[in-house]
Amino acid sequence: MNKALFFMNLKSRYKIWIVFAVIMAFYKLTIITMYDPDDIAAIDELMRMFPDELLQAISFVIFDATLTGFIGGYYYGFIIILFPMIFTIILSFGLVGKYVDDGSMAYLLATPHKRKRIITTQAVFLLAAIFTLLSFNALFGIIVMSAMFPGELDIGKYLLLNLGAFILFFAVSGITFFFSSAFSESRQSLGFAIAVPVGFFVLDMLAGVGDTFEFLRFFTIFTLYDNAKLFPLENIVRLHYLILVMIGTLFYLAGIVVFSKKSLTL
Amino acid sequence: MIEVVDITKSYGPKRGVFNLSFSVEKGEVFGFLGPNGAGKTTTIRQLLGFIHPDKGEAFVDGLRVFEDAHVIQQDLGYIAGExxxxxHMRGKEFLDFQARMRNLKDFSRRDELIERFEFNPRPLIRKMSKGMKQKLAIVAAFMHDPSIYILDEPTSGLDPLMQGRFVELIHNEKKRGKTILMSSHNFGEVERTCDRALIIKHGEKMALENVKALKEKQRRIYLVSLENDKDIQKLETDGLEIVAQRDNDLEISVSGDINGFLDKLAQCRVKSLDVKHQSLEEIFMDYYREEGEKHE
Incomplete structure (x- = not known):
């Protein structure tokens, strides 16, 4: 870890963090406001206006009639994937791939620090940014829900939803970080960092549509974040989270090792 | 201080560097000359530990350039070719950031350099002109007062006045015992600053010469306009080498000492006199032609 570099990152990226934090909070507020404990059927009716396949694809289905089940479906099915994914792609490319592509990486490496230290700092920063983004979002939800519906939120389950989201993005960001670090040209570093998670995302949506494409869920890591298994809690969730942690660790380490050894045309 | 031992880094035929060896002594200003695409930057990137050679090795101050890059960097100043x-930063912010990366506390050198180059570090970097960015790169490379410099085309984008200031800076650093490796495609610049020059073309070493000797051997073409034709014959019989002629405009080639040429010219009525701008390659071609003639 290098403090100077970490703070340089912070200074140049805090704005995008705020933008995503605000957008995600806005959506969360909207969805919480839609919850009506006395008339969950009304929402269900509203949702029936949309084709069933679409709702299935974007996991826009509630798990049970409780507040936790409600936002677990309507927020943690789609929005918690979409926005952090865009954030992760932008940031992981911006922290490494972009600097390599435009040559400014030379000014990070032409300093008395090992390459490994520089790249590890970028990895730590990326993870810290994602962790704080999701933590802020989780905390915001707790505050809003306990104000609007005191006592209705199952905090344990809610935290599990958020923990799962962070673990998922630990894995996703590991993958985007790896591509950002392993390739030298933005065509590839950014290309793969977009294509792979978006590809997984699309496969996950297709797998949700119906039996025809159900087998696709074995080809995407997003199915490992399966919140239906939290209502009620199943043991397999532990295994899923463990696999995601392993994927993330592997790709982060691979990114650091490859970057520390490779030739960089700076 | 800097040692390159038989490195090859190939990007295809004639692209890259091939079997290149040279060494730069402590306290020496070493010029690295060659046309664009000759392999200067490829060599320098290896010295910085950015790219691995296909074969061969290089050392800076006895340290391995790739593995020990972080140690070498403590005492190195670098200006990139591109x-x-x-x-998103302002010039000042960038310098502050670089200072923090180097744990630099004494900013007197930085301020001195900013003054020397009349540089304004306040604007956003993306709004700076090419020349301003080059000044920023110079300040960043020199402000921590390292003892070794590796500079890839350090004056590109600078106006002649600032190029002059840069030459002064190099002279000062040399006096202070610094070791400098400097690439250029400008012969004049190397001539004014360097002790020795390595000339490469298509990634291969063509010559390693004392700059003074190179200068003496250099052939210059003078463009002379005469008032009347009689003088042309006179110059011809005087033994000057007239390489081209159009009416009363002559191109005369002179090697080494120019006083003989000037004496002869003084006896004619001259309308104008100019030096033909020669590209680096022309200078080298002349240089090698002369070498060839000597051997025959």
Missing amino acids: IAFFD
């Missing part, structure tokens, strides 16, 4: 900064 400079890219962090565009």
Whole structure:
């Protein structure tokens, strides 16, 4: 870890963090406001206006009639994937791939620090940014829900939803970080960092549509974040989270090792 | 201080560097000359530990350039051939950031350099002109007062006045015992600053010469316009080498000492006199032609 570099990152990226934090909070507020404990059927009716396949694809289905089940479906099915994914792609490319592509990486490496230290700092920063983004979002939800519906939120389950989201993005960001670090040209570093998670995302949506494409869920890591298994809690969730942690660790380490050894045309 | 031992880094035929060896002594200003695409930057990137050679090795101050890059960097100043900064920063912010990366506390050198180059570090880097960015790169490379410099085309984009200031700076650093490796495609610049020059073309070493000797051997073409034709014959019989002629405009080639040429010219009525601008390659071609003639 290098403090100077970490703070340089912070200074140049805090704005995008705020933008995503605000957008995600806005959506969360909207969805919480839609919850009506006395008339969950009304929402269900509203949702029936949309084709069933679409709702299935974007996991826009509630798990049970409780507040936790409600936002677990309507927020943690789609929005918690979409926005952090865009954030992760932008940031992981911006922290490494972009600097390599435009040559400014030379000014990070032409300093008395090992390459490994520089790249590890970028990895730590990326993870810290994602962790704080999701933590802020989780905390915001707790505050809003306990104000609007005191006592209705199952905090344990809610935290599990958020923990799962962070673990998922630990894995996703590991993958985007790896591509950002392993390739030298933005065509590839950014290309793969977009294509792979978006590809997984699309496969996950297709797998949700119906039996025809159900087998696709074995080809995407997003199915490992399966919140239906939290209502009620199943043991397999532990295994899923463990696999995601392993994927993330592997790709982060691979990114650091490859970057520390490779030739960089700076 | 800097040692390159038989490195090859190939990007295809005639692209890259091939079997290149040279060494730069402590306290020496070493010129690295060659046309664009000759392999200067490829060599320098290896010295910085950015790219691995296909074969061979290089050392700076006895340290391995790739593995020990972070140690070498403590005492190295570098200017890249294709400079890219962090565009979102202001010049000042960038210098502060680099200072923090180097744990630099004494800013007197930085301020001195900013003054020397009349540089304004306040604007956003992306709004700076090419010349301003080059000044920023110079300040960043020199402000921590390292004892070794590796500079890839350090004056590109600078106006002649600032190029002059840069030459002064190099002279000062040399006096202070610094070791400098400097690439250029400008012969004049190397001539004014360097002790020795390595000339490469298509990635291969063509010559390693004392700059003074190179200068003496250099052939210059003078463009002379005469008032009347009689003088042309006179110059011809005087033994000057007239390489081209159009009416009363002559191109005369002179090697080494120019006083003989000037004496002869003084006896004619001259309308104008100019030096023909020669590209680096022309200078080398002349240089090698002469070498060839000597051997025959």
